[in-house]
Amino acid sequence: MRRFAFLFTSMMLAALALAGCGGSAGNSSSGSSSAPKVTVTGAFGTVPKVTIPSQKAGATLQVQHVIAGSGATVPSTDAVLGNYVAYIWSGSTHKLAQSTYSTVPALFGGHLLTGLTDALKDARVGERVLAVLPPKYGYGTQGNTSGGVKPGDTLVFVIDVIKAYAATAAVTGKTVSTGGNGLPTVTSANPPQITIPKNGTAPKTLVSKTLIQGTGPAVKSGQQLIVQYVGMNWRTSQIFDASEKDGDPYGFVLGLPSAQGGVIQGWTTGLEGKKVGSRVMLVIPPKDGYGSQGSSQAGIKGTDTLVFVIDILGAYGAHST
Numbered sequence: 306m307r308r309f310a311f312l313f314t315s316m317m318l319a320a321l322a323l324a325g326c327g328g329s330a331g332n333s334s335s336g337s338s339s340a341p342k343v344t345v346t347g348a349f350g351t352v353p354k355v356t357i358p359s360q361k362a363g364a365t366l367q368v369q370h371v372i373a374g375s376g377a378t379v380p381s382t383d384a385v386l387g388n389y390v391a392y393i394w395s396g397s398t399h400k401l402a403q404s405t406y407s408t409v410p411a412l413f414g415g416h417l418l419t420g421l422t423d424a425l426k427d428a429r430v431g432e433r434v435l436a437v438l439p440p441k442y443g444y445g446t447q448g449n450t451s452g453g454v455k456p457g458d459t460l461v462f463v464i465d466v467i468k469a470y471a472a473t474a475a476v477t478g479k480t481v482s483t484g485g486n487g488l489p490t491v492t493s494a495n496p497p498q499i500t501i502p503k504n505g506t507a508p509k510t511l512v513s514k515t516l517i518q519g520t521g522p523a524v525k526s527g528q529q530l531i532v533q534y535v536g537m538n539w540r541t542s543q544i545f546d547a548s549e550k551d552g553d554p555y556g557f558v559l560g561l562p563s564a565q566g567g568v569i570q571g572w573t574t575g576l577e578g579k580k581v582g583s584r585v586m587l588v589i590p591p592k593d594g595y596g597s598q599g600s601s602q603a604g605i606k607g608t609d610t611l612v613f614v615i616d617i618l619g620a621y622g623a624h625s626t
Contacts, residue, residue: 362459367437376430384414384553409529412556507610512588513575519582526560
């Protein structure tokens with residue numbers, strides 16, 4: 306189920322195959338003082354202007370707190386929601402690889418590249434961070450062909466820290482249902498416990514049922530959703546995936562085609578219109594899940610119905626701050 310919203314976002318994750326204006330800057334940095342300097346200008350929440358020297362990058366990690374944040378310090382165990390630009394610095398040239406400022410913010414979580422882990426350590430909400438990652442803090446001598454990173458390339462990130470999400474984050478609203486009546490039952494625990502009805506027959510059509518009613522805005526297609534989830538196979542009553550297993554909430558763009566890193570259709574159809582702060586149970590037949598091919602890696606057959614319990618923690622559109 307782990308699919309990422311942006312094609313370039315996978316570059317930030319090791320487990321998958323920042324001087325400026327606009328605020329009071331912390332201006333703390335690491336790295337050699339003789340290394341070529343990248344500079345950044347612009348206000349928090351706006352597209353940063355990044356100046357990269359026309360020369361070869363240095364060999365040391367450079368981290369700079371370009372704009373100081375006034376929010377809470379982000380614990381190392383939290384996932385970070387942020388807007389970012391990323392550049393690939395090859396020799397004396399560079400190119401823009403990704404920017405989220407005109408789309409939706411991204412979630413930095415899981416097993417990040419070493420340089421990004423170091424850059425976001427002790428960052429504050431509201432802070433702009435510059436991180437210049439030489440190869441050993443990025444993709445080393447092997448590069449990342451799918452992301453357009455050649456062996457030995459340096460990566461440059463500018464990240465605006467919008468919000469942090471704890472690994473154990475969960476919704477806390479009013480429980481309006483626990484399921485049942487032919488559907489699985491769900492406890493209000495965190496993470497929730499799912500019980501498949503004995504001798505029950507799985508529904509043939511998608512079921513989307515609100516268990517905890519949130520009070521936030523209704524989510525829309527095209528937004529970046531931040532969720533916690535548990536996924537169970539109706540046939541086996543076994544959990545095959547859960548966000549907390551990976552150590553952080555999950556972020557994805559609602560309605561993004563699966564070929565571009567989107568989620569299964571059952572999520573898109575079943576979550577649209579639900580309110581932020583809600584817990585939703587989705588019972589997803591094969592045609593709205595992994596289809597007749599199933600997912601052998603997750604032990605899902607082409608005839609299996611899936612049950613997800615999803616906490617909608619947040620929803621963000623373009624220009625979110």
